[in-house]
Amino acid sequence: MDDQLTNELLAFEADHAWIHENLKTLLAQYADQWIAVKNGQVIASAPDLAGLLSKLPNPAYMCVEFVTREPLEMVL
Amino acid sequence: MTIRGRFIGDAPYFAVHLRSAYFQGLVWVLADTGASRTTLLDRDVRLLGIPAVALEPALLPIVGIGGSVRSFLVRDVAIALPSDEGDVVLRQDIWVVQHDLGQLPPDEVSRILRLPSVLGRDLINRFYFICDYQAGIVRLER
Numbered sequence: 001m002d003d004q005l006t007n008e009l010l011a012f013e014a015d016h017a018w019i020h021e022n023l024k025t026l027l028a029q030y031a032d033q034w035i036a037v038k039n040g041q042v043i044a045s046a047p048d049l050a051g052l053l054s055k056l057p058n059p060a061y062m063c064v065e066f067v068t069r070e071p072l073e074m075v076l
Numbered sequence: 077m078t079i080r081g082r083f084i085g086d087a088p089y090f091a092v093h094l095r096s097a098y099f100q101g102l103v104w105v106l107a108d109t110g111a112s113r114t115t116l117l118d119r120d121v122r123l124l125g126i127p128a129v130a131l132e133p134a135l136l137p138i139v140g141i142g143g144s145v146r147s148f149l150v151r152d153v154a155i156a157l158p159s160d161e162g163d164v165v166l167r168q169d170i171w172v173v174q175h176d177l178g179q180l181p182p183d184e185v186s187r188i189l190r191l192p193s194v195l196g197r198d199l200i201n202r203f204y205f206i207c208d209y210q211a212g213i214v215r216l217e218r
Binding site: 005006008009010012013016017020049050053059060061062063064065066068072074076 | 081082084085089091092093099100101102104106108110111119122123124125156157158163186187189190191192194
């Protein structure tokens with residue numbers, strides 16, 4: 001794996017962490033929306049995932065999460 | 077050799093890169109020792125743009141808690157994880173599950189799409205897995 005991919009993975013991880021760390025702020029603007037984040041910035045949002053994906057040039061390399069106050073209790 | 081993950085809330089995650097003949101991309105996977113197989117779920121199938129031609133119907137049923145799912149295999153996927161000694165690339169088939177979202181109310185669809193893909197025991201057990209929430213450590217080591 002080259003340096004570029006390593007950097008992409010690290011940035012991808014950092015963006016997921018950023019969403020978690022900034023959830024309160026994100027809820028004020030993006031509650032119940034899907035968001036795409038790159039380098040610590042929201043670059044697109046939409047109320048449904050399909051709508052968000054249609055806005056993204058390369059969703060396979062994007063950090064995408066749903067912003068909501070509702071906790072998700074998972075048993076996986 | 078150490079592959080570092082991190083806790084999001086109280087759950088351990090790793091970033092991985094997947095590459096197959098049909099798609100490639102980044103996936104944020106929940107390390108799940110309850111999962112026998114590494115499995116992509118609905119959201120990531122959409123983000124990766126996995127085409128139907130890549131999905132081979134699985135011969136074995138997937139059993140778990142929850143509603144019904146269709147299960148598939150994607151053959152021969154290169155799974156890359158960043159380590160402190162360079163890339164670790166593993167090659168194997170990956171499972172895919174898809175819920176029948178068309179039959180569900182919007183709130184339930186939203187919850188299902190929030191579910192993370194999982195890193196299962198098929199990959200975790202190739203390493204020494206450290207998951208220490210008190211210390212904030214999530215690692216795969218060899």
